[in-house]
Amino acid sequence: MALDNGPVSGREALAELAQERVDHRFKGLPPDAYGLTLAELAAQRRNLFTDGFATPVLALSAERLEHNLKLMETYSARHGLAFAPHGKTSMAPQLFHRQIEHGAWGITLAVPHQVWVARAFGIGRIFLANELVDAAALHRLAAELDADPEFRFVCYVDSVRGVELMDAALTAAGAGRPVDVVVELGAGEGARTGARTEAECAAVADAVAGTRTLRLVGVAGYEGEVPDADPERVHAWLRRLVALAAGFDGAGRFEGLEEIVLSAGGSAWFDAVADVFAEVPALSRPVLKLLRSGAYVSHDDGHYREVTPFNRVPAEGALQPAFRLWSQVVSRPSPGQAFANAGKRDAAYDLDLPFAQAVRPAGGGAERPATGIAVSGLSDQHAWLRTAPEAELEVGDWLGLGLSHPCTSFDKWQLIPVAEADGTVVDYIRTFF
DSSP, X not given: OOOOOHHHHXXXXXXXXXXXXXXXXXXXXXXXXXXXXXXXXXXXXXXXXXXXXXXXXXXXXXXXXXXXXXXXXXXXHHTTOEEOOBGGGTOOHHHHHHHHHTTOSOEEESSHHHHHHHHHTTOOEEEEEEEOOOHHHHHHHHHHHHHOTTOEEEEEEOOHHHHHHHHHHHHXXXXXXXXXXXXXBOOSTTSSSSBSXXXXXXXXXXXXXXXSSEEEEEEEOOGGGOTTXXXXXXXXXXXXXXXXXXXXXXXXXXXXXXXXXXXXXXXXXXXXXXHHHTTOOOOSSOEEEEEOOOGGGTOOSSHHHHHOGGGTOGGGOOOOOOEEEEEEEEEEEETTEEEESOOTTXXXXXXXXXEEEEEEOTTOOOOEEOTTEEEEEEOSSOEEEEEOTTOOOOTTOEEEEEOSOTHHHHTTOSEEEEEOTXXXXXXXXXXXX
């Protein structure tokens, strides 16, 4: 796909995507759909369970997906936060555009490849929540910025050496526009990236000020890396981040800007971000309070179900798990054991094993809870099932599995049906990992 810029080309790229043809690359789709475009297949509104889909097949709930998009739109607006959801979760440009339609300021990403995908689909504001020191990527970024005056790009810096590498690459590229950067404050010793002390942050800011190719626009970090995180520690670190922004502002480091960028927020502590960002003192310029949570779009049945801030603030609403992986029982060698045809190639397993949720009998009949059935392990292409005496499970039955960790669920599927509650498939989400 050709590189595009701007919102019009983004719509054109999505329209082009809908003309992609179904073939062997895509798991779980009906074999008799091969040769159809995705638009043509979606228009047929096939049923996930009765119209030729093969197992294993991962599906997104249309209703729950829309619920989650609306909930975070409302939450962000209620708390005065701009929202740049982390696109690495889905790497699905169709979802990027739906997130923007639901009020997102832009999209957060993590590595250059993801930036190029977003740009190919017309995303005009990108926050790179990572350091960027690769010369080839910086050459391309300089060309992107120079070609499109409306393109807004911001990334982390956390070292003087990193600033030097960026400056050298951008100078060699003949960059016409400076790259906007935020100093990343690390979450503590033993945490991930980020300068560890305020003095180190100041040294990085000084290095940025000494270049022509970079522009300091704020500070940022990731509270999810706070060691031994609890509400008290996370709030304390976030207050350090706010104090760093205020200190930089007081020192005149943000002169000439229209706004100051202040950014944090994963999917586990965005309530703390909302609390502390509400306390930001008046600075010399308006503050763009940028939240970056990404896993919300599909939520999950495991890790994020347990850690979501909505557990602490139930009055704000609740996210809904939107993924279900449908597999088929292919072996029942003993009363206490069965095997389904979905494994590590199909299901996320880095945080939790899948969760047996529902059974659809092979001969037809109503869907029922997967009582007495548990996933005890995964092989490459098999789920190992432990079955209690009360489990009703036969070879040929479809077994619906809930998943943990959306970020490693999306990346196993290039094309994901979006199904309504009755099984009607209304769309297909294309991923680009």
